[in-house]
Amino acid sequence: MIGVEEACLRAKEHAGAVAHAAEADRNAMLTAAARALREHASEIIAENRKDCEACTRGAQFVDRLMLDEKRIDGIAVGLEKLVQLPCPVGEILEERTLYNGLRLRRVRVPIGVIGIIYEARPNVTADAIGLAIKSGNAIVLRGSKDAIRSNIAVTAVIKDAVRSVGIDPEFIQLIEDTTREGSTRFMRMNGVVDCIIPRGGAGLIQNAVQNATVPVIETGTGNCHVYFDAAADISKAIPILINAKTQRTSVCNACESLLIEERFAKAHLTEIVAALREKGVEIVACEKCREIVPDLTPATEEDYYTEYSALKISVKIVGGVDEAIAHINQYGTHHSDSIITEDASAAEKFLEEVDSAAVYVNASTRFTDGFEFGMGAEMGISTQKLHARGPMGLRELTSYKYQVVGNGQIRG
Numbered sequence: 001m002i003g004v005e006e007a008c009l010r011a012k013e014h015a016g017a018v019a020h021a022a023e024a025d026r027n028a029m030l031t032a033a034a035r036a037l038r039e040h041a042s043e044i045i046a047e048n049r050k051d052c053e054a055c056t057r058g059a060q061f062v063d064r065l066m067l068d069e070k071r072i073d074g075i076a077v078g079l080e081k082l083v084q085l086p087c088p089v090g091e092i093l094e095e096r097t098l099y100n101g102l103r104l105r106r107v108r109v110p111i112g113v114i115g116i117i118y119e120a121r122p123n124v125t126a127d128a129i130g131l132a133i134k135s136g137n138a139i140v141l142r143g144s145k146d147a148i149r150s151n152i153a154v155t156a157v158i159k160d161a162v163r164s165v166g167i168d169p170e171f172i173q174l175i176e177d178t179t180r181e182g183s184t185r186f187m188r189m190n191g192v193v194d195c196i197i198p199r200g201g202a203g204l205i206q207n208a209v210q211n212a213t214v215p216v217i218e219t220g221t222g223n224c225h226v227y228f229d230a231a232a233d234i235s236k237a238i239p240i241l242i243n244a245k246t247q248r249t250s251v252c253n254a255c256e257s258l259l260i261e262e263r264f265a266k267a268h269l270t271e272i273v274a275a276l277r278e279k280g281v282e283i284v285a286c287e288k289c290r291e292i293v294p295d296l297t298p299a300t301e302e303d304y305y306t307e308y309s310a311l312k313i314s315v316k317i318v319g320g321v322d323e324a325i326a327h328i329n330q331y332g333t334h335h336s337d338s339i340i341t342e343d344a345s346a347a348e349k350f351l352e353e354v355d356s357a358a359v360y361v362n363a364s365t366r367f368t369d370g371f372e373f374g375m376g377a378e379m380g381i382s383t384q385k386l387h388a389r390g391p392m393g394l395r396e397l398t399s400y401k402y403q404v405v406g407n408g409q410i411r412g
Contacts, residue, residue, distance in 0.1 A: 007173040014170040015138035034076035036161035047153040103405040110136035112194035119200035122150035127377040135397040138171035145178035187212035199380040219380030222252030222335040227324040229341035230261040244364040253368040288317040304331040336365040357390040
């Protein structure tokens with residue numbers, strides 16, 4: 001096992017192998033990696049089984065950790081989809097001639113060395129490597145101890161596949177040190193690692209934000225909202241809410257809070273509560289809600305800030321779209337929020353004033369996803385505003401530089 005520092009230095013030393021590779025070579029790496037994952041699925045599953053057997057964190061956690069042939073094939077399909085996407089590296093963003101005859105171009109380039117810190121989902125290992133390859137970046141991965149055997153197996157298979165097409169795979173590095181001290185050293189590799197992307201729960205993300213000296217792209221905890229406006233169509237509203245809340249409860253784009261305009265609540269809250277309860281959703285609600293449906297559990301102030309990642313939701317009655325927007329901007333995490341309405345002016349106001357990475361009208365928040373947005377896999381969903389916002393696909397993993405061509409010009 002190599003140390004944290006050496007892993008980062010190796011990635012930087014070999015970054016040119018992927019940064020300067022032709023697009024055909026990047027695609028060959030991805031195709032070979034997809035094929036190798038399928039061919040070596042039994043070996044990966046055997047290592048993954050050891051992780052699952054050692055895990056003591058409950059059935060839901062083990063489900064996220066577990067790999068089988070179907071899931072490995074899905075990972076391979078994701079890599080193959082990246083092959084079909086255009087490579088952003090080398091794209092000319094701007095081109096003009098200056099007053100003095102200098103020819104200036106602004107060109108998209110890889111960020112350099114990307115570090116990712118993530119929890120027990122070994123599919124992220126392959127997704128992150130694939131995105132790094134296609135976007136020309138070296139990558140250093142630091143997963144959790146719960147998935148260490150799985151991550152080692154997946155990384156080894158992909159590195160061997162990259163080597164098989166004639167590319168040095170050492171731009172891909174996995175940190176096997178899963179201690180907190182090792183993580184902190186990783187996050188402080190200034191001058192070697194260009195950015196850190198934490199992907200996981202609120203604790204992991206805040207640890208990175210508070211302790212890293214390398215720039216961090218903060219990915220989202222998701223306290224996502226659905227707002228039923230006075231002009232909502234109940235036949236759309238309930239299916240959207242049920243999908244946003246219950247399709248997958250543990251993901252960051254699941255709905256955690258429902259806001260309902262007062263008149264709409266008086267007409268439909270009983271029906272809404274029944275639909276949620278039918279799906280096994282625990283409801284905590286404001287006082288006005290409990291005047292309509294008395295057996296609802298009272299919500300606390302903390303509930304409105306909470307990402308439950310479970311079959312639980314907070315419900316609050318508001319006076320209208322302005323109060324809904326104010327509530328979301330105060331309690332939300334700037335991830336994904338949706339208004340259900342047939343009122344075009346209310347929809348436009350919501351789109352304009354809700355300060356989130358993705359804002360929806362008459363659709364589930366569950367669509368905030370790299371594949372759904374046509375980006376391929378994503379490195380995470382950024383909830384900050386600097387460098388990238390929303391699903392971080394290939395273009396969000398690049399920067400740019402200026403190329404300036406002259407003919408002897410000097411500045412007077």
